[in-house]
Amino acid sequence: MTKIGYYPGCSLLGTAREYDESLRAILPRMGVELVDVPDWNCCGASSAHMLNHELSLSLPARILSSAENKGITDMLVPCAACYNRFVMTIHELNEDSKLRARVADITGLDYRGTIHPLNILEFLEKRTDAVKAATALPFERNVACYYGCLLVRPPTVMKFDRSEDPRTMDDLMSAVGANPVDWAFKVECCGAGLSITSPALVGKLSGRIIENAVKSGAEAIIVACPLCHANLDMRRSAINKAAGKKYTVPVLYITQAVGLAMGLKEKELGLHRHLVKVRFPADRGAAQAPTHAQPAADSEPAQTEEA
Amino acid sequence: MSRIGVFICHCGENINGTVDCAKVAEAASRVPGVSHSVDYKYMCSDPGQSMIKEAIKEKKLTGVVVGACSPRMHEPTFRRACAEAGLNPYLCEMANLREHCSWVHEKSEATTRKAVDLIKSMIEKVKLNQPLQPIKVPVTRAALVLGGGIAGIQASLDIANAGHQVIMVEREPSIGGHMSQLSETFPTLDCSQCILTPRMVEVAQHPNITLHTYSELESLEGFIGNFKAKIRNKARCVDEKLCTGCGMCAQKCPTKKISSEFNAGLGMRSAIYVPFPQAVPNKPVIDKDHCTFFQKGKCKVCEKVCPTKAIRYDQEDRIIDVEVGAVVLATGFDVLGTDFFPEYGYGRYKDVINGLQFERLASASGPTLGVIKRPSDGKVPETVVFVACAGSRDPAKGIEYCSKICCMYTAKHAMLYKHKVHEGSAYVFYMDIRAGGKMYDEFVRRAIEEDDVKYVRGRVSRIYEEDGKLVVKGADTLLGHEPLEIRADLVVLATAGVASSGAEELAQKLHVSYDSHHFFAEAHPKLRPVETNTAGIFLAGACQSPRDIPETVSQASGAASKVAGLFSQEELTREPLVAVVNRTAPPLYSTCTGCGLCMPACPYQAIEMEEIRTRDGTVVKVAAKVNPGLCQGCGTCVALCRVKAIDLQGYTNEQIYAELMAL
Numbered sequence: 001m002t003k004i005g006y007y008p009g010c011s012l013l014g015t016a017r018e019y020d021e022s023l024r025a026i027l028p029r030m031g032v033e034l035v036d037v038p039d040w041n042c043c044g045a046s047s048a049h050m051l052n053h054e055l056s057l058s059l060p061a062r063i064l065s066s067a068e069n070k071g072i073t074d075m076l077v078p079c080a081a082c083y084n085r086f087v088m089t090i091h092e093l094n095e096d097s098k099l100r101a102r103v104a105d106i107t108g109l110d111y112r113g114t115i116h117p118l119n120i121l122e123f124l125e126k127r128t129d130a131v132k133a134a135t136a137l138p139f140e141r142n143v144a145c146y147y148g149c150l151l152v153r154p155p156t157v158m159k160f161d162r163s164e165d166p167r168t169m170d171d172l173m174s175a176v177g178a179n180p181v182d183w184a185f186k187v188e189c190c191g192a193g194l195s196i197t198s199p200a201l202v203g204k205l206s207g208r209i210i211e212n213a214v215k216s217g218a219e220a221i222i223v224a225c226p227l228c229h230a231n232l233d234m235r236r237s238a239i240n241k242a243a244g245k246k247y248t249v250p251v252l253y254i255t256q257a258v259g260l261a262m263g264l265k266e267k268e269l270g271l272h273r274h275l276v277k278v279r280f281p282a283d284r285g286a287a288q289a290p291t292h293a294q295p296a297a298d299s300e301p302a303q304t305e306e307a
Numbered sequence: 308m309s310r311i312g313v314f315i316c317h318c319g320e321n322i323n324g325t326v327d328c329a330k331v332a333e334a335a336s337r338v339p340g341v342s343h344s345v346d347y348k349y350m351c352s353d354p355g356q357s358m359i360k361e362a363i364k365e366k367k368l369t370g371v372v373v374g375a376c377s378p379r380m381h382e383p384t385f386r387r388a389c390a391e392a393g394l395n396p397y398l399c400e401m402a403n404l405r406e407h408c409s410w411v412h413e414k415s416e417a418t419t420r421k422a423v424d425l426i427k428s429m430i431e432k433v434k435l436n437q438p439l440q441p442i443k444v445p446v447t448r449a450a451l452v453l454g455g456g457i458a459g460i461q462a463s464l465d466i467a468n469a470g471h472q473v474i475m476v477e478r479e480p481s482i483g484g485h486m487s488q489l490s491e492t493f494p495t496l497d498c499s500q501c502i503l504t505p506r507m508v509e510v511a512q513h514p515n516i517t518l519h520t521y522s523e524l525e526s527l528e529g530f531i532g533n534f535k536a537k538i539r540n541k542a543r544c545v546d547e548k549l550c551t552g553c554g555m556c557a558q559k560c561p562t563k564k565i566s567s568e569f570n571a572g573l574g575m576r577s578a579i580y581v582p583f584p585q586a587v588p589n590k591p592v593i594d595k596d597h598c599t600f601f602q603k604g605k606c607k608v609c610e611k612v613c614p615t616k617a618i619r620y621d622q623e624d625r626i627i628d629v630e631v632g633a634v635v636l637a638t639g640f641d642v643l644g645t646d647f648f649p650e651y652g653y654g655r656y657k658d659v660i661n662g663l664q665f666e667r668l669a670s671a672s673g674p675t676l677g678v679i680k681r682p683s684d685g686k687v688p689e690t691v692v693f694v695a696c697a698g699s700r701d702p703a704k705g706i707e708y709c710s711k712i713c714c715m716y717t718a719k720h721a722m723l724y725k726h727k728v729h730e731g732s733a734y735v736f737y738m739d740i741r742a743g744g745k746m747y748d749e750f751v752r753r754a755i756e757e758d759d760v761k762y763v764r765g766r767v768s769r770i771y772e773e774d775g776k777l778v779v780k781g782a783d784t785l786l787g788h789e790p791l792e793i794r795a796d797l798v799v800l801a802t803a804g805v806a807s808s809g810a811e812e813l814a815q816k817l818h819v820s821y822d823s824h825h826f827f828a829e830a831h832p833k834l835r836p837v838e839t840n841t842a843g844i845f846l847a848g849a850c851q852s853p854r855d856i857p858e859t860v861s862q863a864s865g866a867a868s869k870v871a872g873l874f875s876q877e878e879l880t881r882e883p884l885v886a887v888v889n890r891t892a893p894p895l896y897s898t899c900t901g902c903g904l905c906m907p908a909c910p911y912q913a914i915e916m917e918e919i920r921t922r923d924g925t926v927v928k929v930a931a932k933v934n935p936g937l938c939q940g941c942g943t944c945v946a947l948c949r950v951k952a953i954d955l956q957g958y959t960n961e962q963i964y965a966e967l968m969a970l
Contacts (some may be wrong), residue, residue, distance in 0.1 A: 184771025
């Protein structure tokens with residue numbers, strides 16, 4: 001078992017419990033064990049960076065330092081918002097030694113720069129072979145891989161994949177047998193930043209993402225961020241209301257999709273927690289009980305207005 | 308005892324703003340050997356130069372130190388002034404008080420102290436300076452012009468018309484460059500081919516121009532007035548003397564589905580081809596990568612149909628040696644492909660094209676014979692969106708500069724579209740409209756006001772295909788930043804102009820400097836815009852930075868006049884700052900031991916071994932000797948020589964040591 005640091009952040013213990021559950025479910029099959037960062041705190045993603053610059057750096061810096069003290073070098077951060085804050089913080093602290101000293105003063109901990117945060121896609125990409133080897137029931141679905149904004153932007157700091165047309169998730173989904181569709185909204189804004197102030201706009205923005213995914217023939221949208229998931233899944237009724245449609249396309253965390261391909265049970269992966277039921281147009285097995293042998297041959301076009 | 312004159316320049320506020328120039332002059336006057344020291348506001352001006360000249364005469368100065376700017380610009384100025392006053396110009400040196408001191412430090416005591424140190428150091432050097440004589444070299448009165456676009460054509464014609472030989476090298480099978488691909492030209496909308504093709508013919512027929520198409524520069528050696536170039540004539544596989552240009556071969560060639568470079572990928576050509584009907588020379592070439600015979604060993608259709616039996620499959624590349632006195636670089640530019648833009652579909656959408664492709668669509672000689680049809684299905688587009696600044700002025704894309712030509716050609720494109728499709732809608736997304744130039748802004752206004760092109764100030768964030776249309780997402784920043792979506796049939800990206808492929812490699816071959824975008828660098832951005840830092844190599848056109856036709860033509864004529872000026876001289880003078888291997892009296896003859904290590908170290912092949920003989924011809928010693936005509940004064944041999952038998956005139960080891968000791 002390889003041990004790797006783990007920062008779940010607030011989402012994975014709350015609204016995105018199924019992300020945490022599905023991650024923990026697939027890890028043993030890849031020979032990875034999580035080591036929690038001790039005494040972790042909020043990363044500050046939701047508001048700190050809008051309110052207080054020092055606070056927005058000190059919160060992640062404290063987590064990074066605690067992890068370093070625990071001897072963690074690679075730290076898995078499944079939430080894209082947390083991940084973004086960590087990378088931004090490291091970038092700023094590396095750029096400015098005065099700021100680094102100031103932040104060390106605030107947190108009372110020295111950030112040494114030995115830690116490397118990993119987002120879920122980086123983490124899985126490095127283990128593509130293991131994922132492939134553990135695939136028992138290929139996820140033979142047309143999927144729209146939705147990256148959102150936080151994993152790739154700002155590109156000069158994140159330095160992850162191609163900022164306008166990322167490939168990592170598509171490649172991973174291909175590896176577990178899925179067919180990633182070519183669509184236009186991979187990194188489009190879902191409106192998460194306006195969730196509180198302008199929910200109607202979020203419904204509209206997220207709705208367009210769903211619309212384009214469905215039009216492109218996607219049978220499922222795959223995400224790697226709890227905020228993306230919340231907007232595309234939790235807000236579905238608002239989206240449908242705004243669009244005047246009844247979109248039923250399910251939204252899965254990549255860990256859930258990989259889990260299904262590994263033949264894990266729906267419950268183990270927390271699929272029952274979604275508001276939009278994880279159901280696929282034709283009974284092809286992937287989302288069903290893993291006892292189903294091989295998926296059926298024919299496929300049905302993507303659903304748009306299923307009742 | 309030396310009598311050195313020290314002249315401290317204020318350079319307006321540039322030096323005096325942070326350095327106390329009067330104090331520096333005063334400090335210099337107390338250095339032993341200095342007999343005159345003054346400061347003045349502008350030493351390079353006429354009164355400033357007069358001060359130097361008068362002091363040389365009155366005080367009988369044996370050396371001059373000017374504390375001013377970088378010697379790059381004004382060393383020749385001050386040396387000339389000294390020469391006019393009768394002092395050997397190489398006894399004058401400059402201390403760089405501006406770039407090395409005032410510009411890089413705050414105003415303080417220490418800054419002034421540093422200036423004094425720089426002056427002192429130079430005084431000690433000048434004490435050891437020896438009078439030198441410039442080296443005279445002959446001039447080969449022939450110019451090599453690299454590139455056969457409008458820049459190369461204009462430069463060649465001007466040089467040739469001045470009565471000098473021109474060797475023009477073009478890597479494509481025909482001359483004409485990008486201009487031959489254009490439809491109409493702004494701001495007059497006259498046909499590009501109509502004004503260009505006569506010039507192409509003139510080049511081909513000019514008695515003073517030797518044309519090498521489908522050829523590339525292999526190497527260039529030598530120096531101003533005396534270059535030796537090797538040109539590779541790539542094998543056309545066609546005997547140019549026998550070929551009449553009838554076109555039968557291209558007509559019968561069975562391989563016809565090759566993307567045409569001339570049509571910017573929007574048309575097809577055969578494996579044996581002439582790029583376009585008006586090509587000069589009108590002789591085909593065989594594209595070996597696509598020719599069935601070269602790929603599979605069978606076919607030879609062209610050989611069978613050629614009425615003059617001009618096909619030569621066994622033709623090989625030829626290397627031609629030429630001697631020239633000057634080189635004009637006119638290698639042009641490229642435009643980015645649409646695949647550079649992930650947010651605009653990474654080149655996946657057939658109906659997202661770049662400006663050059665639109666030129667071909669609009670051109671009477673293009674694949675659609677001038678009818679605007681979109682590439683995907685050949686339909687006439689009802690809505691066309693033009694995106695200016697695609698890549699340009701975008702640090703995130705690594706292209707900070709303005710490509711300069713796009714504002715104008717986008718207005719032209721939109722106008723041409725509206726002229727051809729009256730009912731169609733044309734939108735232009737722009738950041739700013741940069742229409743500086745004679746009749747330029749009027750042209751853009753005409754597009755907006757008379758031709759009803761809708762200009763939207765805002766950038767396009769994304770283009771994607773939906774229901775057979777291209778959805779262009781942008782914002783209208785003048786109308787309350789409202790997000791805007793246009794469902795277009797065709798999108799034209801005014802993609803950034805970038806350096807021509809292979810520009811960096813060519814620059815290295817020629818030892819000319821280039822910028823971070825691989826555009827060739829001029830010697831001075833304002834005062835020497837057509838010269839490079841390598842003497843005898845000049846620039847014309849978009850190889851220096853993106854530019855339009857009028858500017859390119861003016862610059863090409865500028866470069867040509869520089870070449871003609873160079874060729875008007877009987878012989879050239881070169882700086883005598885070259886390496887010299889010492890010679891002494893017998894029995895030593897030279898401290899050189901003849902080890903020969905310096906020969907391979909010399910980057911210019913300027914060192915040879917000389918046999919020193921007695922009167923009866925007996926060889927008594929073999930010692931290295933530097934050819935002053937070839938030596939560039941780099942000093943590599945000086946550093947390498949184990950017995951210190953080599954020294955650099957003007958920068959001897961003794962002088963450098965004296966400079967250091969003064970600090």
